[in-house]
Amino acid sequence: MQTIIGRHRSLRQNRQGLSNIIVVVLSLVIIVVIVSNVILWSYQMNQLDWEKMQESMTISSVTRVTRSSWYVTQSEYAVNLGSRTNGSYLYTQVVDSNYEGFRESAPPRSLDINGTFSIDVTIYPLAYIQSVEIQLRYKVDDTGEKWYLKAYNWASLTYSDIGFNNTAGHTPSAGWNYYAVNLTSQWSSYVQSNGKILVKVHDQQPDPTRTNVDIDFLGVRAVINGALFTFQNKGSRTAHLVSLWVNNSTEHKRYDIDVVVNSGETFSYQRVDTQLPNGQYTVKVVTERGNTDIYTEG
Amino acid sequence: MLKMWRNKRAITPVLSNVLLMVIAVAGMSIAITATYVITGNLRDNMGERFIVEDVWFTTGTISIYLRNTGKTAMHIAGVYVNYTAESFTQLSLEPLEHGWSNVTYSWTANTVYHIKIATSRGTQVADYYRSPS
Numbered sequence: 001m002q003t004i005i006g007r008h009r010s011l012r013q014n015r016q017g018l019s020n021i022i023v024v025v026l027s028l029v030i031i032v033v034i035v036s037n038v039i040l041w042s043y044q045m046n047q048l049d050w051e052k053m054q055e056s057m058t059i060s061s062v063t064r065v066t067r068s069s070w071y072v073t074q075s076e077y078a079v080n081l082g083s084r085t086n087g088s089y090l091y092t093q094v095v096d097s098n099y100e101g102f103r104e105s106a107p108p109r110s111l112d113i114n115g116t117f118s119i120d121v122t123i124y125p126l127a128y129i130q131s132v133e134i135q136l137r138y139k140v141d142d143t144g145e146k147w148y149l150k151a152y153n154w155a156s157l158t159y160s161d162i163g164f165n166n167t168a169g170h171t172p173s174a175g176w177n178y179y180a181v182n183l184t185s186q187w188s189s190y191v192q193s194n195g196k197i198l199v200k201v202h203d204q205q206p207d208p209t210r211t212n213v214d215i216d217f218l219g220v221r222a223v224i225n226g227a228l229f230t231f232q233n234k235g236s237r238t239a240h241l242v243s244l245w246v247n248n249s250t251e252h253k254r255y256d257i258d259v260v261v262n263s264g265e266t267f268s269y270q271r272v273d274t275q276l277p278n279g280q281y282t283v284k285v286v287t288e289r290g291n292t293d294i295y296t297e298g
Numbered sequence: 299m300l301k302m303w304r305n306k307r308a309i310t311p312v313l314s315n316v317l318l319m320v321i322a323v324a325g326m327s328i329a330i331t332a333t334y335v336i337t338g339n340l341r342d343n344m345g346e347r348f349i350v351e352d353v354w355f356t357t358g359t360i361s362i363y364l365r366n367t368g369k370t371a372m373h374i375a376g377v378y379v380n381y382t383a384e385s386f387t388q389l390s391l392e393p394l395e396h397g398w399s400n401v402t403y404s405w406t407a408n409t410v411y412h413i414k415i416a417t418s419r420g421t422q423v424a425d426y427y428r429s430p431s
Contacts, residue, residue: 026326030333037337038344045344045369052367243365243396245352249430252354254363288394290349290367 052289056235059295060266062283064276065226067133068124070219073115081202082111085212089115092218095137099214108206111213114152114159117220119195124222126195128272131223132187134199135180140172142211145204147172149181151190152198159200162186169204176216182223226272231285233261243286248277257285345369346421351396353413355429360401362415366391375418377401379411405429 072093077084079102087100092115104111119132134149146169150159161167163186170179183190191197197220203211227246233239241259245252255274261267280298347368354361360379366372370393377386379401389399405411408431414424 026329030329034333034337038340041341041344045347048347048369243351247352247354252352252361254352284352286349286351286365288367290347290365292349292351 048289051237052291054235054237055239055287055289055291056233057239057241057261057285057287057291057293058232058234059283059285059293060230060232061228062230062276062295062297063228065224065228065270065272068119068222068224070135070221071117071119072217072219073117075116077113077115080112080114081105082113092215095217097216099139099216102213102215104203104210104213106210109208109210110203110206111211112200112202114198114200115218117197117199119191119197119220119222121193121195124195124224124272126188126191126193128224128226129187129191129222130225131185132183132191132197132220133180133223134183134220135178135217136170136201136215137176137178137217138172138201139176139214139216140211142207142209143172143174144209145207145211146170147179147213148200148202148204149179150200150202151183152200153189154192155189159198163189224272225275226270227274227276229269229271229283229285230266231259231261231269232266233263236263238262239291240288241285242288243284244271244274245284245286246274246276246281247284248279248281251277342370343419343421346372346417346419348372348391348415348417348421348423350413350415350423350425353427355405355427358402358404360403360405360411360413360427362399362401362413363396364389364391364399364415365396366393369393372421373418374399374415376416378414378416378424379403381412381414407431 073089076089082105083103085101085103087098089100091098091100102111102113134151136149138147148161148169150161152158153160153162161181163184165182165184170177199218199220201215201218229244231241239261241257241261244255244257247253255271257269259267259269280296283295283297284292286292345368348364348366350362351365352363362377364374371390373390374386374388377384377399384401384403386399386401389397391397407429410426410428412424412426414422416422
């Protein structure tokens with residue numbers, strides 16, 4: 001106790017020594033703060049560079065996309081003339097051996113059905129649709145009359161085929177038949193802003209034979225001018241793609257993208273607003289970390 | 299009151315202590331500010347990264363698309379074409395931002411140019427680019 005009191009007394013008397021200690025300690029604190037701050041930040045930036053080096057992104061392929069996927073009805077067909085004999089609308093969603101059967105009505109022996117279809121405008125905005133196609137796969141037991149495809153015209157409020165590339169109808173043969181029509185530039189009259197389109201199938205005119213019609217597939221799709229990019233992440237880090245370039249000798253087009261590709265995975269990315277140029281062009285993708293990969297075509 | 303004025307020996311230690319405290323506080327403030335400034339500058343210098351996404355040769359102009367991939371804001375201070383400073387549109391980018399900077403330059407077709415971009419902190423990105431034929 002006496003020693004401690006003695007030390008305390010001598011410390012109080014020797015104030016010059018005390019101030020030296022305070023100055024040294026404060027200086028040390030400042031130096032430690034500077035050094036630790038710099039070292040920690042350096043560590044972070046080294047990690048950033050290391051992650052960038054570990055990233056390996058490649059563009060596997062770039063292909064033109066001219067058609068959307070098929071959109072099929074999600075509800076039962078309305079039978080205006082004739083009757084349903086077997087199956088359901090579910091059998092008309094895929095091209096396979098399952099079909100939905102209909103039969104012409106009793107005299108005047110005619111069939112008239114229509115279904116509701118919907119193009120997904122969140123994937124294929126109307127601004128990027130160039131036309132619409134309707135395709136029917138069907139079979140009849142009487143090949144003596146023509147069959148027609150029409151769509152509801154939201155402007156004239158009636159079913160019509162005005163503007164279709166084929167308004168002459170289709171004469172079936174024995175077995176399964178494909179009948180497709182393109183709505184050409186008139187497509188917008190037949191598609192609502194939410195992508196809804198009503199399609200009608202009907203026969204030519206009343207005839208002596210009461211025909212049975214089997215529909216295997218009926219669908220609509222959009223005609224577009226887009227591109228499908230396939231990205232492959234060969235690195236050990238998840239890659240975030242932020243920028244896509246489509247360049248040729250006359251134009252350099254940049255698109256903001258937000259695509260995350262896990263390590264080792266392949267990701268297909270479709271754009272309907274990206275038109276691939278004719279001839280030679282270069283596609284470039286940039287990651288958030290700053291890596292770039294190039295794909296050259298043509 | 300008169301007594302206090304006469305006893306100057308009592309006031310002097312108080313004044314000296316106050317003065318010393320003021321000096322000590324001011325000194326520490328300067329030291330802390332200097333520390334903040336020094337480390338801040340070091341951090342900014344170390345955290346600056348950017349890439350050239352695209353270089354596009356158009357008539358009388360070389361357009362350079364830059365992306366800030368670092369952790370600090372950056373400002374383009376100079377663009378050099380074949381080691382000569384050229385006039386360009388000013389560009390400042392926050393982290394993750396990107397944009398064009400147009401360099402006024404009369405390039406000739408099918409020629410290789412060395413283009414260097416320097417930031418206000420001295421970070422440089424340089425590469426060779428061939429103009430279209």
